[in-house]
Amino acid sequence: MATQMFEGKGHAAVYQKYRFAPGKELQQTILNYLKEKRTSPVELVVDVGCGSGQGTRFLAEHFKKVVGTDISEAQIQEAKDSPSTPNVSYLVSPAEVLPLEDASVDLITSFTAAHWFDTEKFMREANRVLKPGGCMVLCTYTVDMSLRYGNCSEKLTKVFRECWEQLLKYSHSRVKHVLEDYKTIFEAVPFPDKKRITDIFDKIPMTVAGVVGYMESASPYQVFMKNDPEAAKSLLRETEKRMLETMGVSSGDTPVEFWVRHVCVLGCK
Numbered sequence: 001m002a003t004q005m006f007e008g009k010g011h012a013a014v015y016q017k018y019r020f021a022p023g024k025e026l027q028q029t030i031l032n033y034l035k036e037k038r039t040s041p042v043e044l045v046v047d048v049g050c051g052s053g054q055g056t057r058f059l060a061e062h063f064k065k066v067v068g069t070d071i072s073e074a075q076i077q078e079a080k081d082s083p084s085t086p087n088v089s090y091l092v093s094p095a096e097v098l099p100l101e102d103a104s105v106d107l108i109t110s111f112t113a114a115h116w117f118d119t120e121k122f123m124r125e126a127n128r129v130l131k132p133g134g135c136m137v138l139c140t141y142t143v144d145m146s147l148r149y150g151n152c153s154e155k156l157t158k159v160f161r162e163c164w165e166q167l168l169k170y171s172h173s174r175v176k177h178v179l180e181d182y183k184t185i186f187e188a189v190p191f192p193d194k195k196r197i198t199d200i201f202d203k204i205p206m207t208v209a210g211v212v213g214y215m216e217s218a219s220p221y222q223v224f225m226k227n228d229p230e231a232a233k234s235l236l237r238e239t240e241k242r243m244l245e246t247m248g249v250s251s252g253d254t255p256v257e258f259w260v261r262h263v264c265v266l267g268c269k
Contacts, residue, residue: 020054020204020206020214020258021054021055021057021058022054022055022058022111022139022202022262023202023203023204023260023262024202025200025201025202025262026139026200026202026262026264027058029197029200029262029264030109030137030139030264031062033135033137033266034107034135037133037135037193037268038106038133038135039133040133041064042063042064042106042107043063043064043065043106044064044065044066044067044104044105044106044107045059045063045065045066045067045105045106045107045108045109046066046067046068046069046098046100046105046107046108046109046129047059047066047067047068047069047109047110047111048069048070048095048098048108048109048110048113048114048117048122048126049069049070049071049095049110049111049113049114049116049117050068050069050070050075050076050079050090050111050113051070051072051075051078051079051111051112051113052075052078052079052082053068053078053079053082053084053088053090054111055109055111056068056079056084056088056090057082057084057085057088059109060084060085060087060088061085063087063107064087065087066087066088066089067088067089067090067091067100068088068089068090068091069090069091069092069093069095069098070090070092070093071092071093071094071095072092073092076090076091076092095110095113095114095116095117095118095122095125096117096118096121096122096124096125097125098125098129100129101129102128102129103128103129103130103131103132103134104129104131105129105130105131105134106130106131106134106135107134107135107136107137108126108129108130108134108135108136108137109136109137109138109139110137110138110139111139111140112139112140112141113140114138114140114177114182114185114265115140115174115175115177115178115182115185116174119177119184119185119188120188123188123189123190124190126190127190127191127269130269131269132269133268133269134268134269135266135267135268135269136189136191136265136266136267136268136269137264137265137266138182138185138189138264138265139262139263139264139265140177140178140182140262140263141260141261141262141263142178142179142181142260142261142262142263143164143168143175143178143179144261145160145161145164145258145259145260145261146160146161146259147160147211147243147256147257147258147259148203148256148257148259149247149254149256149257150247152246152247152248155246156243156246156247156256159239159242159243159246160211160239160243162239163215163235163236163239164215166235167215167218167220167221167224167235168220169220170220170221170223170224170227171219171220171223172219172220172223175219175220178263181196181198181263182196182263182265183196185265186265189265189267191267191268191269193267193268193269194265194266194267194268195265195266195267196263196264196265196266197262197263197264197266198261198263199261200261200262200263200264201259201260201261201262202259202260202262203257203258203259204257204258204259204260205255205257205258206255206256206257206258207252207253207254207255207256208240208243208244208247208249208251208252208253208254208256209240209252209253210258211243211256211258212236212239212240212243212252214258215236215239216236221236240252
């Protein structure tokens with residue numbers, strides 16, 4: 001079954017507060033792919049491993065009915081508690097056993113979650129629920145992120161990455177799928193009509209506090225917190241202080257650009 005890393009209520013709340021929705025370039029990549037592949041309208045979308053619903057809400061802007069599923073009850077509760085349109089619903093469900101009929105789904109998506117699934121079982125389940133001509137979109141952002149602010153972008157990115165490298169020491173083994181740009185996941189997609197795009201870049205508007213909050217929401221930080229809470233909190237406090245000093249500002253509300261690279265695996269049954 002899927003690896004469970006985002007179970008706690010506190011973690012789900014941080015996740016909801018600081019995780020960002022798919023950026024414009026990634027959104028456009030997905031919509032263009034569906035326009036290219038689909039001859040009939042997309043009726044039902046299932047967003048697997050939806051977390052607190054950031055990607056699910058983007059999908060709801062474009063498609064008739066969207067169902068978000070996640071193994072974590074706390075994450076699903078956060079998603080349900082967030083404002084959304086009437087065409088969205090949420091279910092607690094593992095990715096490998098979806099409560100859906102055979103050949104009932106037009107589009108399966110997963111945003112920054114597919115690396116937590118049991119790949120073989122998930123692919124078998126996705127193949128079962130997708131209609132002929134149905135599509136699959138599995139995306140993640142990578143760990144090589146950068147920050148832009150005035151003329152100190154390089155120094156600011158260095159501060160961020162030094163913290164990030166400390167956190168990555170606590171990564172789960174399944175993060176290897178992200179580090180290899182979803183290559184193994186792409187190879188496991190059971191449809192011959194498939195492709196993998198590894199160079200989608202988005203700039204996400206954030207604040208210094210938002211960047212620090214994003215790191216707090218990451219699974220390695222949560223593992224670090226369990227091992228050594230004081231050291232974990234101290235690392236984030238020190239990182240925020242260094243970022244503000246580098247930028248020459250005093251407020252965590254100061255805006256920065258958070259640049260991310262997305263990898264997207266696309267397939268059509």
